[in-house]
Amino acid sequence: MSFMKIATSAFAITAVTATAGVAQSRDNVQIAGSSTVLPYATIVAEAFGENFDFPTPVVEGGGSGAGRKALCEGVGENTIDIANSSSRIKQSDIDTCTANGVTEVMEVRFGYDGIVFASDINGPAFAFTPSDWYNALAAQVMVDGALVANPNAAWSDVNAELPAQDILAFIPGTKHGTREVFDEKVIAAGCEATGAAAAFEAAGDEDGCNMLRTDGVSVDIDGDYTETLARLAANPEAVGVFGLSFYENNTDKLQVATMDGVVPTTESVASGDYPVSRPLYFYVKNAHLGVIPGLKEYVEFFVSDDMAGPDGPLAAYGLVSDPELAMVQEMVAAETPMGPLE
Amino acid sequence: MTDLNTTGAAPGPRKKTSLMVQDARTKKRNAAEKRFRLYGVLAIGIAVLALVTLLASVLINGSSAFRQTFITMDIYLDPAKLDKKGTGAIEDIAKVSTFGYAPLIQQAFETVFEKDNIGVEGMTPKTAAELISPEGSAQLRRYVLANPEEIGDTVSFDFLAGGRIDGYFKGRVTMASAELDSNVTPEQLQLADQLKDAGVLRTKFNWDFLTNADASENRPEAAGLGVAIIGSLYMMMVVLVLALPIGVAASIYLEEFAPKNRWTDIIEVNIANLAAVPSIVFGILGLAIFINFAGLPKSAPIVGGLVLTLMTLPTIIIATRASLKSVPPSIRSAALGIGASKMQTVFHHVLPLALPGILTGTILGLAQALGETAPLLLIGMVAFVRDFPGAPPEGLFDPAAALPVQVYNWTQRADPAFVERAQGAIITLLVFLLIMNTVAIILRRRFERRW
Incomplete structure (x- = not known):
């Protein structure tokens, strides 16, 4: 027993x-x-x-x-x-x-915390403005004064000064706090700057600015930055959205893009010169x-x-x-x- | 016998065949068999290839986590910095934070530069001290607080080299990547090379990986599996202590005593169903019942153990019932026949014979529980825990991590040095699983009786 x-x-x-x-x-x-x-x-x-x-x-x-x-x-x-x-x-x-x-x-x-746009270290360098991002990723953009479905396929279509490289962006998924800042400081700002915001308002479309294209050009990453980095390694043509600290720990793999001509650093974020921060x-x-x-x-x-x-x-x-x-x-x-x- | 006559006309003259010559149908059948064997070999080949690729990638990436670069330095424990009042009272010494210890390491580099004629053009002792992990000052402070009488002496320490320096000797960081890296400069790597030539810097086996607690992203080189191993161990203890008796008792009752009626049928079906429930469901259950309702602490091994117990119970019950069933009825009849009671029959004869099977099933169930991650994520085991839990039983309620969750945790960190550590953790986990499965096989081989 x-x-x-x-x-x-x-x-x-x-x-x-x-x-x-x-x-x-x-x-x-x-x-x-x-x-x-x-x-x-x-x-x-x-x-x-x-x-x-x-x-x-x-x-x-x-x-x-x-x-x-x-x-x-x-x-x-x-x-x-x-x-x-x-x-x-x-x-x-x-x-x-x-x-x-x-x-x-x-x-x-x-x-x-700064939010940075980075691409593969061996690819071409990028210099963005919020308008570039809006015109690259939004569902509807302004062409010749009218709203049309986004026709842009390459970054050079968006802005002649950007490299002739297919648009592919890895942005944080909607559950991330980073996405809110991206929507507000980049997409909404670009919407305003390109005049699309006014056109949406005239058309009575309140959500127009926030609609991103769904043809696979803008990819939501629901995981963390390590996943974005892994995706970027598999698609060297793409541009990813990262936190400044993550970028600073991986500067040997990523090159950072400027926004409105400002390089993101702790100094430029602190001074407020770099616009995308939170x-x-x-x-x-x-x-x-x-x-x-x-x-x-x-x-x-x-x-x-x-x-x-x-x-x-x-x-x-x-x-x-x-x-x-x-x-x-x-x-x-x-x-x-x-x-x-x- | 009338059937035979009605169905077929009388057979005509048969074609002459020989067993030595294959006809078309035989050839076809033989070819089909050959093809099937080929498919079989192919299937095994694919499985083996997948396994080998997986193991090779884990071993290649992860084995470096078990080696670490250390820098040996003689540190002068300066009383002017550590015991400003000169009283030697431990309270005063404890007031100096780890930040206050960093200058001691810089000083040591200054001495090395002067004495051993080492140094890179334009490098200050402050940048040189970045070669050593921030863990260094913590290590110094621990030592001084443990041995306050040695303030004023010069003591030799083995410091962990920083993650990037360690990566340089493991091939992860190169001069070219250091050029682009904001956390290390090529000059620092040159200095590391010089230190290596001087014998100050060595790469050796890293026991700390198995005994240290987790570390923050500032010092991946100091991160270890200690807390996770203890946490997993505690959980397995809880599972063993709870699941084995409950599972065995339930199986014995169902198999030997319970009447066969609709109720026991329902119970049986439900046990089989429970074994197929996805593990995350048990996590949600654990969160709702053990944490929110019963008020047990989050991140504690007791909750993890309870959740894994629920998950392992069906496995153990099914294995135990199978091994009870395999004991031949003649043993029971013989025992009952010489006057043993039903309970005596079970505990004196059936259970001992079924024990090897029960133990094998339990160990396999434990191995499955050891590798389980999903339910633990929901009950807070994925936290950053640096303090070791106390001794059981109280320690079961202290926060801890678990091995598979630590792997998950490390793969999410920004610093590239955590990649090798995650893979190293996988190796450790696999070794534990291998040991458990080997024990199960040995038990089965040695004690199982076949009738």
Whole structure:
């Protein structure tokens, strides 16, 4: 009967440990959200674990939207403390938060990320404007003052100064925060500049600017930048959309295109000369400050000059440091929750 | 016997044939058989080719992860920098962050430049210190905090070389690519060459790959599988402790005791169905029940183990029932015949004979669970975890990673150095699976009885 005894005792042990585990409180900071912010958050978490007596925070990816949703699930040890986000929080998120009792959320903007257009290192160089991208990828473009279905097959059709190379673009899929910035800063800007926006408005078509062509020239990449890079390696003729930090880690394989004549660098993004950039955020649940050990210290460490400053490891990885970092530091020290979205 | 007469007329004179000469039909049949054999060989050939290509690509790309470039440096643990107050109190020393340790490494390079006549035109000690992984200052700080009495001494350290320098000696980075690379310059590579000639820089077997925790994108060279291996181990423990007794108990009852009626039929069909449910479904179930309802922590091996238990149970039940069935009824009849109770029959005679089959099935189920990724993604095991979980049972509730998820995680990182590490993790995972499957085969060979 020894087998029965072993089986019973095994059950007893697991039952006891299960209750013990639920009773013990969480002592590590838990973070989830944007895969763009993920590398920065892991760099900070690693340094935090090394330099403080608190455990290393646990950082998960999953996407900006998923992170904010998890943050708004409620207050308590079974919910995350920080949501990383590569786009600003939405009113719908704030409403969910309020409904679930998460009333005070601190918005921390820790820097900027450039979005770059890059092609194979051995191919020709590109110099783009937003209009070029609009004329290359939009479903309908202006030709001789009228809206027609996009006739352009090569970059040289779009702009005589671009190389005579077939248009093929790998752009982030719609679930990415990067796509929002691409739509807003490149496609919408190009729509405006080519006069298509006015034509759409005249025709009463509100969504016209956002419609991209569906004939296989513009390819949505739902994975991350490593997938875009792999696709680019297989199609050296294509142009891909990357984050500045990803490009800076792969400069031996990619050559970057200029936008409006500006080369994307941390400096040109910081100065605002390079047009396609976005702020990076993380959102802290204020109710957990002082409850989860190390949370306040982690947030302060993240925005400290040592980490997020222009000479810190985050900038070395590709973050464009926030010129108003001192203000952010003050806000974090005072634990100021964010006000309503303007 | 009337059939015979009614169906056929009397057979006519048969054509004379010989067994020695093949007629057209025989030839056709033989040719068909030959073709079939060829198809068979072709099918096996394709399968073997696929396997060889896969293994070769993983081995070629991944084996370099087990070797790493190290730089040996003598570091003067400067009291002026590490213990500014000169009190020697551990609290004061702990105030110096890893950033404060970086100058010590620069200083060491300065000494090397002067003493060994090494150096590249126009290179400052600061750029030279970039040859060493950022892990270096962390390593120094750990050492000093553990041995504060050695402040003021000169201690020799084996530092990890930076990812790009390591890549240079593995052929991933070349002088030409360094020209274009913003993270390394050709001058730094020249310096690395000089250090190698001086015997300061060596490439050696990298145990750290198996024992270190994961690392951030700033230092791919320091990333290891330690936490993932422990996490996988804990999950397998949970699966073994839960799935084996539950599975065996269920099978014994169903096979030996349960009445054969509609209910047991339904249960049987459902167990077979459960074995075919896609694993991601168990992940969703785990998220809903164990995390959201029961309130168990995210990223914890206990939750992963519970989810994998659910997934492995049908496999174990099916294997156990098959091996119970293969025990001949005569054994049961004999035991019952000499007066053993039903339970005595099962536990004294049937179960011991079925045990090798049960164990084989369990190990194969565990091997399947070890390689499972999808359900773990949903319960937070894909997180960046750097702290090792504690000893069980409490450690089961600490955050951890898992081997297959670590592979997934590393393939998404931007730094090219993570490619070899992901492949190295695949090799490690394959070795574990190979060991488990070998144990299963040995158990079967040695203990299985055939009747």
